[in-house]
Amino acid sequence: MSDIIEKAKLFTTDLLTNTLSPKYLYHNLRHTERVVKSTKELLDAHSLSKEESEALLLAAWLHDIGYTRGTSNHEENSCIMTSEFLGKEEYDKEQTQKVLNYINATKRYYEPQNLAEKIIRDADSSHFGQKSYSETSGFLREELSLLGIAEYSSQEWRKANIEMFEKEHRFYTDYAIENWNEGRAKNLKRLQKANKAEKEIAKKEAIKAKYKSESPDRGVQTLFRVTLKNHLTLSDIADTKANILLSVNAIIISLVLSNLITKLDNPSNTYLIYPTVIFVVFSVVSMILAVLATRPNVTSGEFTKEDVKNKKVNLLFFGNFHKMELQDYQWAVNELVKDKDYIYTSLTKDLYFLGKVLNRKYKILRYTYTIFIVGIVISVLAFAIAFKFFGPERMG
Secondary structure: OOHHHHHHHHHHHHHHHHOOOOOOOOOOHHHHHHHHHHHHHHHHHOOOOHHHHHHHHHHHHHOOHHHHHOOOOHHHHHHHHHHHHHHHOOOOHHHHHHHHHHHHOOOOOOOOOOHHHHHHHHHHOHHHHOOOHHHHHHHHHHHHHHOOOOOOOHHHHHHHHHHHHHHHOOOOOHHHHHHOHHHHHHHHHHHHHHHHHHHHHHHHHHHHHHHHHHOOOHHHHHHHHHHHHHHHHHHHHHHHHHHHHHHHHHHHHHHHHHHOHHHOOOHHHHHHHHHHHHHHHHHHHHHHHHHHHHOOOOOOOOOOHHHHHOOOOOOOOHHHOOOOOHHHHHHHHHHHHHOHHHHHHHHHHHHHHHHHHHHHHHHHHHHHHHHHHHHHHHHHHHHHHHHHHHOHHHHO
């Protein structure tokens, strides 16, 4: 490395490290070092004179130092500062002009006129073909935001990048085209894929929002869901209670039949007949009521098209359609889902009649438990009275 390039490196490093605003997350020393590295790579692949190569390396180190004076006209400021620096170093004026020309060649939309200008432009945009493109692009987006130049959403920034790839950027040198274009194509493909995926997500969200706006309000859904769940839970509880009573009374009757009935034919045990009959009668009545509480009540199971059109039938209850043909029921359900009011009406009817069934179950269960308790008390008293006044001792 020549002495002037080493001095340019030290000058740029000091300037971009100590003077440049920290808001420059992209146009900073790291970017400059990448451009220098890419320039060297391109120079190794192309045959340029020593003077051209030196001028290009100087331009690579000094092309963005103008950002220390702001974003506006930074190329012009870079040229001014470069002239001052090279002037102090008493660098050849003709060579200095070449350096300035190469710095100006990094301007956006500039079309390179010779190989040297193509090299500096490809070096300046080499990140388009690198794996770190996404990270580098993210730094540029954040830099624009911090500097108050532009605000981009993720989708807007991705769209702007795709447009840059497709309409503006291209590599000029044969080496860059051969070695960097593949990476560039991959980066573009990633952007397009991400953009497509985001569009699909946006489309799904739009459809979801549309159906959500057309669907019942969440509060209404929760109301029906919770109420129906509570009804079914209460019905299960009622059935469980009825089964408990059935089991207990069945055990009681079994014990009576096996232990007491066989002893009643003995004349000495006649005093037990009435208490036993009372005990059995109350147990049998309790069992009958428990069965009635859980006995299903199935309706006709048929409806007409007129019932559906007039919204008179509840299609959510199996008792109203279990005798219908499948195609008739499918037609009826299709008619139901077309009408939101009909859906609400059907759900309301379903809850109402479930409530009526629950009322019947719990009313019968209340009678059943009352009779069971009364029967136990009376039976115990009857046995006590029979033993006291008509037991073996009294009869003897």
